[in-house]
Amino acid sequence: MQYKRILLKLSGEALMGEKQYGIDPKRLAEYAAEIKEVVEKGMQVAVVIGGGNIFRGLAGASNGMDRVQGDHMGMLATVINGLALQSALEIAGVETRLQSAIKINEVAEPFIRRRAMRHLEKGRVVIFGGGTGNPYFTTDSAAVLRAIEIEADVILKGTRVDGIYTSDPEKNKDATKFDTISFNDVLSKGLKVMDTTAFTLSQENELPIIVFDMNKKGNLLRVLDGENVGTKVNL
Numbered sequence: 500m501q502y503k504r505i506l507l508k509l510s511g512e513a514l515m516g517e518k519q520y521g522i523d524p525k526r527l528a529e530y531a532a533e534i535k536e537v538v539e540k541g542m543q544v545a546v547v548i549g550g551g552n553i554f555r556g557l558a559g560a561s562n563g564m565d566r567v568q569g570d571h572m573g574m575l576a577t578v579i580n581g582l583a584l585q586s587a588l589e590i591a592g593v594e595t596r597l598q599s600a601i602k603i604n605e606v607a608e609p610f611i612r613r614r615a616m617r618h619l620e621k622g623r624v625v626i627f628g629g630g631t632g633n634p635y636f637t638t639d640s641a642a643v644l645r646a647i648e649i650e651a652d653v654i655l656k657g658t659r660v661d662g663i664y665t666s667d668p669e670k671n672k673d674a675t676k677f678d679t680i681s682f683n684d685v686l687s688k689g690l691k692v693m694d695t696t697a698f699t700l701s702q703e704n705e706l707p708i709i710v711f712d713m714n715k716k717g718n719l720l721r722v723l724d725g726e727n728v729g730t731k732v733n734l
């Protein structure tokens with residue numbers, strides 16, 4: 500295996516499965532099974548989970564809500580998703596810890612970097628909830644930040660599409676997929692991988708990103724086995 504410690508970013512929307520809102524237990528169990536396989540290979544796995552299946556601060560603000568208030572709701576949504584994933588992983592027999600960027604001590608540990616790293620060394624999956632703990636950020640930024648802090652080797656961004664394309668493959672059938680691409684090319688071609696804050700943080704810290712389709716069974720392990728799945732963004 501190429502990587503020792505990985506950070507997996509899952510969007511909140513991915514947890515909806517076929518539903519329009521909330522959490523699909525079947526999808527959650529599938530993700531837990533995929534993660535379990537990776538842990539059993541001896542890799543250390545941290546997860547950052549989004550909250551878009553429940554609430555997004557920006558959506559609240561567009562309906563007249565105070566943006567910061569909405570972002571607080573979004574951060575809480577990520578904690579809800581983190582709890583759901585934690586439960587699914589533990590049912591699958593994987594030891595986990597949930598760490599939150601906002602203090603919610605009865606429910607999750609606070610984020611403590613050294614403790615998170617110790618959990619990972621012991622083979623526990625560490626789920627980071629609460630995003631960065633600050634409004635106006637996204638969970639993609641949280642994913643990059645945590646990955647750098649815990650010295651992960653790579654970020655795996657599980658999405659609905661199987662990589663980065665020349666243009667949106669859902670809109671343009673002639674779009675072709677990149678196997679690898681540089682950070683600079685993503686920026687100069689105006690391609691969308693993560694929001695700019697998250698993306699440049701990753702670039703500045705030389706943290707590679709792999710975008711892949713998390714909904715295809717076995718894909719997570721395939722990516723980590725070095726198979727040509729998804730797109731890798733490198734320096």
Ligand code: UDP
Pocket residue numbers: 509510511512548549550551552554555556557569570571572573574576577629630631632633634635636637638639640641
């Ligand atoms: N959020 C935030 N600060 C963060 C991370 C998230 O305020 O550091 C809020 C923000 O309102 C965001 C919501 O939480 O819309 C859910 O996160 P995100 O949209 O990144 O989730 P995803 O798109 O991955 O499901």
